Amino acid sequence: MGTQLFDQLIGDVPPSSVDVAAIVRREKRRSTTRWFTGAATAVVALSVTTAIGLSMTSSTGTSSPPSAAGGSSPAGTTTPDTRFALVAYSEESAAASAKRLGAALDAAFRKEAPGATWIFDPEVPGQTGPDGQPPKLSYKVVDGASKKSQELFSGGSGVLNEGRKGSLHLGVNAIDGLGEDGTPQRKAGTCPPSGIECKAGTAPNGAPTIVLSKAFDEGRVYTAEVALPDGRALRITVNNTFGAGGDGAARQATPLTSAQALAIAVEVASHIKA
Amino acid sequence: MERADEDDFHAYVSERLERWRRTAYLLCQDWHTADDLVSITVTKLFRNWRKVRTADNRDAYAQRVLSRSWLDESRRASRREWAQSEPVEVGWSVPDRIVDRESLARLLKALGPKQRAVLVLRFYLDYSVEETADILRISAGTVKSQSARGLETLRAAALSPGN
Numbered sequence: 001m002g003t004q005l006f007d008q009l010i011g012d013v014p015p016s017s018v019d020v021a022a023i024v025r026r027e028k029r030r031s032t033t034r035w036f037t038g039a040a041t042a043v044v045a046l047s048v049t050t051a052i053g054l055s056m057t058s059s060t061g062t063s064s065p066p067s068a069a070g071g072s073s074p075a076g077t078t079t080p081d082t083r084f085a086l087v088a089y090s091e092e093s094a095a096a097s098a099k100r101l102g103a104a105l106d107a108a109f110r111k112e113a114p115g116a117t118w119i120f121d122p123e124v125p126g127q128t129g130p131d132g133q134p135p136k137l138s139y140k141v142v143d144g145a146s147k148k149s150q151e152l153f154s155g156g157s158g159v160l161n162e163g164r165k166g167s168l169h170l171g172v173n174a175i176d177g178l179g180e181d182g183t184p185q186r187k188a189g190t191c192p193p194s195g196i197e198c199k200a201g202t203a204p205n206g207a208p209t210i211v212l213s214k215a216f217d218e219g220r221v222y223t224a225e226v227a228l229p230d231g232r233a234l235r236i237t238v239n240n241t242f243g244a245g246g247d248g249a250a251r252q253a254t255p256l257t258s259a260q261a262l263a264i265a266v267e268v269a270s271h272i273k274a
Numbered sequence: 275m276e277r278a279d280e281d282d283f284h285a286y287v288s289e290r291l292e293r294w295r296r297t298a299y300l301l302c303q304d305w306h307t308a309d310d311l312v313s314i315t316v317t318k319l320f321r322n323w324r325k326v327r328t329a330d331n332r333d334a335y336a337q338r339v340l341s342r343s344w345l346d347e348s349r350r351a352s353r354r355e356w357a358q359s360e361p362v363e364v365g366w367s368v369p370d371r372i373v374d375r376e377s378l379a380r381l382l383k384a385l386g387p388k389q390r391a392v393l394v395l396r397f398y399l400d401y402s403v404e405e406t407a408d409i410l411r412i413s414a415g416t417v418k419s420q421s422a423r424g425l426e427t428l429r430a431a432a433l434s435p436g437n
Contacts (some may be wrong), residue, residue: 003397003398003400005378006394006397006398006427009382010296010299010300013292017309018308018309019315020284020291023316023317023320024318
């Protein structure tokens with residue numbers, strides 16, 4: 001009875017702007033880039049939740065004592081402490097932190113993967129090209145009461161190394177120690193309890209690290225994670241999907257090795273203080 | 275997702291895309307928003323495809339995702355406009371009769387998002403009271419009361435000259 005009237009209301013249907021293929025490509029990339037983070041982004045640290053100075057620490061405030069991931073200057077030297085805090089209590093502080101974090105990532109990338117270059121990948125959110133531009137990290141402003149699990153700083157880029165294409169993603173989770181469903185999650189730098197291939201280690205400065213590996217039917221992904229001084233984690237994820245090529249085809253090796261992913265994560269983390 | 279699953283997903287979506295677009299348009303009456311809602315729905319279905327494909331009623335599952343995406347969007351829009359966060363389920367004033375699409379459009383626009391969804395699900399998509407209640411997570415009684423008003427209106431429209 002009413003269907004005809006509803007159809008009249010609908011009238012002429014314009015061409016669809018729903019791009020199913022693009023949605024599938026994006027979601028496949030998401031699943032390979034963030035398979036590990038996902039809903040369990042929260043790296044727990046129930047014991048350190050309140051100690052996290054993220055929301056209230058000033059990047060220009062008083063210096064902090066040496067921290068686990070912060071490294072320390074060699075004895076007898078007067079090398080200035082160039083480390084920075086990741087702060088996101090305001091738009092300005094978050095933007096400044098993201099910029100410094102991005103610069104640290106670019107420097108670490110050049111140091112640990114000297115033959116590799118950033119390349120524009122239209123499938124990576126936030127990238128605008130052209131080739132050669134380091135990732136522009138995005139950020140979220142949070143307040144001290146936030147309990148929501150989320151990536152506070154994140155971004156990525158396509159990567160080319162010796163003919164191999166893929167992408168690299170950096171993520172730093174927010175301050176909370178709870179997952180999105182309210183359940184406690186694991187501590188930063190510790191292997192998850194599930195059967196994911198995981199190798200635990202320790203950074204030169206003593207910070208716990210892990211490297212997770214996973215092979216999909218169409219891809220390979222590595223995630224290197226380093227515990228930050230405040231209980232959060234910094235993750236570098238490298239995969240072998242690039243652009244629309246993420247929808248199948250024969251897969252090649254990732255542009256960076258898992259060891260390089262870990263080295264970059266450790267290097268970037270060494271510049272961050274609590 | 276395995277290749278076979280992905281093929282199954284594409285086939286399923288392509289068969290229903292236009293129906294979802296039309297439904298979404300009835301809910302929001304704007305084609306840009308409608309396509310956004312459908313895109314969100316397709317994304318959610320892809321993410322949960324293994325669960326969807328084994329669901330007892332995949333179409334009801336998909337419709338639930340679409341309807342809830344619409345309700346979520348309407349709540350966000352409402353907050354943006356500093357209106358009430360949850361549309362009040364007020365009784366509507368049934369027009370004397372609906373004689374054309376403009377009358378129906380005005381009627382739908384005058385309703386809260388959830389009321390609008392009830393009408394679309396019941397009278398456009400022919401879902402039962404129970405199915406509509408399940409999709410919208412409201413009681414069957416609420417669906418019945420709102421459906422009765424809608425049915426009365428649509429009957430008036432169907433019996434009116436020119437239809």
